[in-house]
Amino acid sequence: MVKKKKTIILIVLIGCLIMGFIDAVISPQYLIKSFIKIILFSIMPILYSRYDTNLNLASLFKVKSKKEIIIAILSGVAIFTVILGAYFIIGNFFDFSNVVSSLSENAGINNNNFLFVTIYISFINSLLEEFYFRGFAFLKLKEVSTRKFAYIFSSLAFAFYHVAMMIGWFDISLFILTICGLFVGGLIFNYFNEKYKNIYVTWLIHMFANFAINYIGFMLFNLI
Numbered sequence: 001m002v003k004k005k006k007t008i009i010l011i012v013l014i015g016c017l018i019m020g021f022i023d024a025v026i027s028p029q030y031l032i033k034s035f036i037k038i039i040l041f042s043i044m045p046i047l048y049s050r051y052d053t054n055l056n057l058a059s060l061f062k063v064k065s066k067k068e069i070i071i072a073i074l075s076g077v078a079i080f081t082v083i084l085g086a087y088f089i090i091g092n093f094f095d096f097s098n099v100v101s102s103l104s105e106n107a108g109i110n111n112n113n114f115l116f117v118t119i120y121i122s123f124i125n126s127l128l129e130e131f132y133f134r135g136f137a138f139l140k141l142k143e144v145s146t147r148k149f150a151y152i153f154s155s156l157a158f159a160f161y162h163v164a165m166m167i168g169w170f171d172i173s174l175f176i177l178t179i180c181g182l183f184v185g186g187l188i189f190n191y192f193n194e195k196y197k198n199i200y201v202t203w204l205i206h207m208f209a210n211f212a213i214n215y216i217g218f219m220l221f222n223l224i
Contacts, residue, residue: 004052004144011048012137012157015040020164029108030117034125041132045140060135060199072201075192076208083212094174100220102168114221118214126206130189130199133158138190139197147194155186185209 019037022028028036049055063069103109109117138154145153159182166175189202218224 001144004055005141007048007052008136008141008144009153011044012132012141012153015044015132016157016161019161023106023164024167027106030113033107034120037125038128041128045132045136055140057135057140059197060131060139062198063200064196064198068196068198068201069204072192072204073208075201076205079205080208080212083209084215087212087216095171096220099169099217106168111221111223114217114223118210118217122207122210122214126210127199127203129158130203130206133161133186134189134193134202135199139193139199142194151187151190154190155183158186158189159183 018040019033022033022036045057049057133154137157138150141153142150159179162182163179166178169175170178189205192201192205193199195201215224
């Protein structure tokens with residue numbers, strides 16, 4: 001059990017460190033970065049599951065009832081409202097101008113491709129992160145470690161994974177606030193994962209959170 005725990009932790013850390021290096025140092029175009037992320041966050045857990053036959057990744061995608069989906073959608077709408085409301089309430093107190101310039105210069109995201117990027121972020125990237133951070137780094141880690149450790153490790157990994165990609169986006173106060181928000185969000189997502197024993201519920205909630213963030217992005221890029 002200890003060996004399996006260390007292996008899962010190592011795989012998660014390797015994926016985060018590689019993506020952090022790619023985001024902070026290499027800064028490739030968004031399409032290339034997304035392709036690398038898909039390989040790392042999906043292939044590594046799948047390959048490990050071939051070695052550890054007791055690691056059942058298919059169970060992460062089993063929905064027991066329609067009630068779960070309804071709860072996920074309602075929770076997602078609530079998250080969408082909170083994020084968008086928070087932006088309209090406190091947005092004027094922070095400078096978001098660096099977000100657009102950083103995305104344009106470092107990832108090649110602009111007005112012409114922003115729609116396609118938002119579609120990927122909302123539907124594919126959200127599923128990828130839920131599979132990696134909640135399915136693999138929480139639910140499967142919890143099977144071979146303590147509940148408390150899985151909660152904290154998964155949430156910390158999820159929060160600090162975003163550090164490299166957000167360098168230069170905000171001033172230090174908003175940056176810290178965002179990281180703390182990601183950590184708390186990770187804890188909340190883990191709660192839903194633990195309750196329903198799959199990643200579908202948090203995928204839908206994550207999707208709605210990304211809808212709100214992408215809507216803000218459309219405003220920052222002056223597309224709406």
